[in-house]
Amino acid sequence: xxxxxxxxxxxxxxxxxxxxxxxxxxxxxxxxxxxxxxxxxxxxxxxxxxxxxxxxxxxxxxxxxxxxxxxxxxxxxxxxxxxxxxxxxxxxxxxxxxxxxxxxxxxxxxxxxxxxxxxxxxxxxxxxxxxxxxxxxxxxxxxxxxxxxxxxxxxxxxxxxxxxxxxxxxxxxxxxxxxxxxxxxxxxxxxxxxxxxxxxxxxxxxxxxxxxxxxxxxxxxxxxxxxxxxxxxxxxxxxxxxxxxxxxxxxxxxxxxxxxxxxxxxxxxxxxxxxxxxxxxxxxxxxxxxxxxxxxxxxxxxxxxxxxxxxxxxxxxxxxxxxxxxxxxxxxxxxxxxxxxxxxxx
Numbered sequence: 001x002x003x004x005x006x007x008x009x010x011x012x013x014x015x016x017x018x019x020x021x022x023x024x025x026x027x028x029x030x031x032x033x034x035x036x037x038x039x040x041x042x043x044x045x046x047x048x049x050x051x052x053x054x055x056x057x058x059x060x061x062x063x064x065x066x067x068x069x070x071x072x073x074x075x076x077x078x079x080x081x082x083x084x085x086x087x088x089x090x091x092x093x094x095x096x097x098x099x100x101x102x103x104x105x106x107x108x109x110x111x112x113x114x115x116x117x118x119x120x121x122x123x124x125x126x127x128x129x130x131x132x133x134x135x136x137x138x139x140x141x142x143x144x145x146x147x148x149x150x151x152x153x154x155x156x157x158x159x160x161x162x163x164x165x166x167x168x169x170x171x172x173x174x175x176x177x178x179x180x181x182x183x184x185x186x187x188x189x190x191x192x193x194x195x196x197x198x199x200x201x202x203x204x205x206x207x208x209x210x211x212x213x214x215x216x217x218x219x220x221x222x223x224x225x226x227x228x229x230x231x232x233x234x235x236x237x238x239x240x241x242x243x244x245x246x247x248x249x250x251x252x253x254x255x256x257x258x259x260x261x262x263x264x265x266x267x268x269x270x271x272x273x274x275x276x277x278x279x280x281x282x283x284x285x286x287x288x289x290x291x292x293x294x295x296x297x298x299x300x301x302x303x304x305x306x307x308x309x310x311x312x313x314x315x316x317x318x319x320x321x322x323x324x325x326x327x328x329x330x331x332x333x334x335x336x337x338x339x340x341x342x343x344x345x346x
Contacts, residue, residue: 003062011043012067016074024075028316031185031193036078037152041110045071046082050089050108061270069237076320077193079234080327081113081149088114088157088212091169095212099171102209103155113152115174117144117199118159121167122224122330124217129160129201131168137207138168140179144199150174150182151195157212158204167220169213170206179204190319226274228330229281231265231288235324242295242317246302254295261288282333286340289325296321 003009019039020027027033040046048064050056057063064086072079085107092104106112120128120142129142140160147156153174162168176182182197213220239258243251265284268277299314300307307314325337 003066006059006063006066008043008045008048008057008059008063009066009070012045012070015039015043015045016070020071020074020078025311025313025316027075027077027193029193029310031195032075032077032081032149032152034152036075037081037113040071040078040082041113044110046085046110046113047089047108049086051093051104054093054105055109056089062266065233065266065269068233069240071237072234073237073241076234076238076323077191079237080191080194081115081152083234084116084148084153085114087116087118088155088171091157091212097211098209099212103171107155112154113149114171115147115149115153115156117147117156118169119146119328120144121159121161121217121220122228124161124221127161129158131160131162133162134205137205138162138170138211140201140204140206142201144201146196147182147199148194148196150185150197158201158206160201161217162214165217166214167217168211170210171212172204172206172210177204188323190316190323222275225278225332226281228328228333229278229285230269231281231285232324232328234327235288235292236262236265238317238320238324239292239295242292242299242314242321245299245314245317250298250302254291254298258291258295261291279336282336283340285333286337289337290340292321292324 020036044057045067047056048059048067050058052058068079068083071082089107092100092107103112107114129140129144131138131140140158142160155171156174157169157171159167159169179202181200186192186196188196236258243255243258261284265288268281268284271277296318300318303312303314306312
């Protein structure tokens with residue numbers, strides 16, 4: 001079976017063409033509606049990488065990437081809300097605690113949508129969220145600077161650092177509760193629609209049964225690093241959408257360059273050693289960003305003055321491209337990208 005013929009890819013394409021893309025400019029201004037999330041939930045896409053035994057599809061990496069490209073290219077805000085869900089699913093799949101049996105099935109089947117609150121772990125040795133042991137559970141205190149999908153997610157995977165320098169992940173309901181308060185939704189240059197807030201944790205207590213993962217922070221960081229080295233499929237999805245706004249004579253050479261970069265990026269992502277070739281991964285990531293900038297700029301240029309209208313997909317795609325420049329950014333990836341930008345033509 002080809003990737004294009006895979007049932008999940010077909011479902012992603014149908015949702016993108018019939019629901020997401022036609023409403024993308026309105027959603028960009030008004031917010032991701034619950035109907036978009038319900039459509040993704042019922043499609044099986046939330047279980048694309050989840051274990052079959054729990055109702056997921058355990059699809060190949062190529063299928064996972066292609067569905068992400070399609071959703072991001074159609075409505076990046078909807079893609080960004082649902083993409084948070086896949087980390088909790090993979091975390092539970094590797095967990096041995098009781099929370100696995102409680103949540104892995106509903107998350108894999110799309111009955112529940114999960115968000116994530118763990119990017120602050122990448123600020124280590126700073127610890128924006130501290131976790132302390134207390135009466136058969138754990139108490140969280142500090143600030144989560146970014147949390148996406150507030151009001152859309154059912155549960156969240158929350159992380160902090162313990163007094164013994166462990167990374168600890170636990171699930172809780174994605175709602176205000178004792179010890180957890182959300183800010184008003186952030187006004188952002190792009191993806192305001194994703195309902196992103198910050199979270200203030202003033203002693204939120206979660207029981208041991210809610211813990212999905214606990215390991216030394218250096219070990220967690222080593223496993224997390226490949227995620228920030230590889231190019232996000234959303235980069236290619238938005239670039240594809242931008243090129244679709246151009247005439248074929250303009251788009252064809254750009255599409256060929258995009259395909260070549262995508263091939264190299266995914267070949268690196270599929271290497272059996274996830275930490276291998278870090279400099280090459282970051283270099284290709286920077287190339288992909290440059291290709292994304294070229295594609296979205298071309299769409300704006302082709303659109304002329306009309307591209308400045310908020311009703312124009314070209315300006316939306318250009319702003320979404322700006323967002324992807326910093327999404328998942330670390331000090332290492334930032335330095336590599338800046339070095340590529342200042343190196344000039346080779």
